Structure formats: C-alpha cells, structure tokens
Amino acid sequence: MxxxxxxxxxxxxxxxxxxxxxxxxxxxxxxxxxxxxxxxxxxxxxLPERGAGLAPLIEEVEAEVGGPLATLSREDKQRAVALLDERGAFAFRRSVEDVADSLGVSRFTVYNYLNARRG
Known part of the structure; x- marks a missing residue:
C-alpha cells in the first residue's frame, strides 16, 4: 500500500x-x-453537503439554550452565536447565512454578534 x-x-x-x-x-x-x-x-x-455539518451543531445549541434559535431573546441569540462559534460552526460554507436564517435575523446581525464576541 x-x-x-x-x-x-x-x-x-x-x-x-x-x-x-x-x-x-x-x-x-x-x-x-x-x-x-x-x-x-x-x-x-x-466538503460536506451544504448544511450537513452545521445542522447538528444548531440542534445541539438549541437543546442547550432551551428552544428554537428564532424564539430566543437577543441576549440568548448572542449566546447561541458564541456557542456556535466555539464549536466551529462558522467554518462551513454559507454558515453565517444559515445561522441567520435559524435565528430569524440578518447576516449583518450575525456578523455584529461575532465581531462583538471576537472583540
């Protein structure tokens, strides 16, 4: 071999x-x-199929924060983005768009959460 x-x-x-x-x-x-x-x-x-690697991470964070991302308060959405970032969710293609859709916010908002977190 x-x-x-x-x-x-x-x-x-x-x-x-x-x-x-x-x-x-x-x-x-x-x-x-x-x-x-x-x-x-x-x-x-x-590469994994679009969303294939991201979906389990989103489900994991939803379970941890206690519900669907779109129903969370602003602070909890920021926490969810931080958890997703820690777990490497934003390494996937189109992940910001997919997370924004799950949160019910714009891509711009997700980038703001990430920028605030990363300082």
Missing part, C-alpha cells in the same frame, strides 16, 4: 475542522477541491 502524500496528512486537521473528507488522487470527483503539489493532483478535499 503506497504511503499517504504529506500534503494530505498535513491537511487532516483542516478537513476535520470543516467536516470534510480527504480523498486520494484516484478517488477525486468533479465536485471535490483538487489538491495539487508541484503541479500534480495528489488528492482532493470533499
């Missing part, structure tokens, strides 16, 4: 944080992000 390319090994923590999967060069599909090393594709990054 051939050794795994060092680029794939180095990207394992990134893939895990994104909820993505690393695949070898022979398994790269058209919808994967090709990973090149010195002009040669050595593998691919397969």
């Amino acid at each position: 051939p050794a795994r390319h060092p680029l794939l090994t180095a990207l394992e923590p990134v893939a895990a944080a994104l909820g993505a999967t690393l695949v070898g060069r022979t398994r790269v599909r058209a919808d994967d992000i090709p990973l090149e090393w010195e002009g040669e594709v050595v593998g691919g990054l397969r």
Whole structure:
C-alpha cells in the first residue's frame, strides 16, 4: 500500500475542522477541491453537503439554550452565536447565512454578534 502524500496528512486537521473528507488522487470527483503539489493532483478535499455539518451543531445549541434559535431573546441569540462559534460552526460554507436564517435575523446581525464576541 503506497504511503499517504504529506500534503494530505498535513491537511487532516483542516478537513476535520470543516467536516470534510480527504480523498486520494484516484478517488477525486468533479465536485471535490483538487489538491495539487508541484503541479500534480495528489488528492482532493470533499466538503460536506451544504448544511450537513452545521445542522447538528444548531440542534445541539438549541437543546442547550432551551428552544428554537428564532424564539430566543437577543441576549440568548448572542449566546447561541458564541456557542456556535466555539464549536466551529462558522467554518462551513454559507454558515453565517444559515445561522441567520435559524435565528430569524440578518447576516449583518450575525456578523455584529461575532465581531462583538471576537472583540
């Protein structure tokens, strides 16, 4: 069995944080992000389906704060955004939009909550 390319090994923590999967060069599909090393594709990054990794995080936070995000007070919505941020929810594509939809607020509001939190 051939050794795994060092680029794939180095990207394992990134893939895990994104909820993505690393695949070898022979398994790269058209919808994967090709990973090149010195002009040669050595593998691919397969992102999770939109919302697939975010939905469980939102459900977890809803359970923790005691209800659907859209029904929370402003302060609890800020707390929910902080919890989602701590758990890496905003590493997913379109996550700000999806969280804003769940909270019943605008993207701008979510960015304001994040900026206030991150200082």
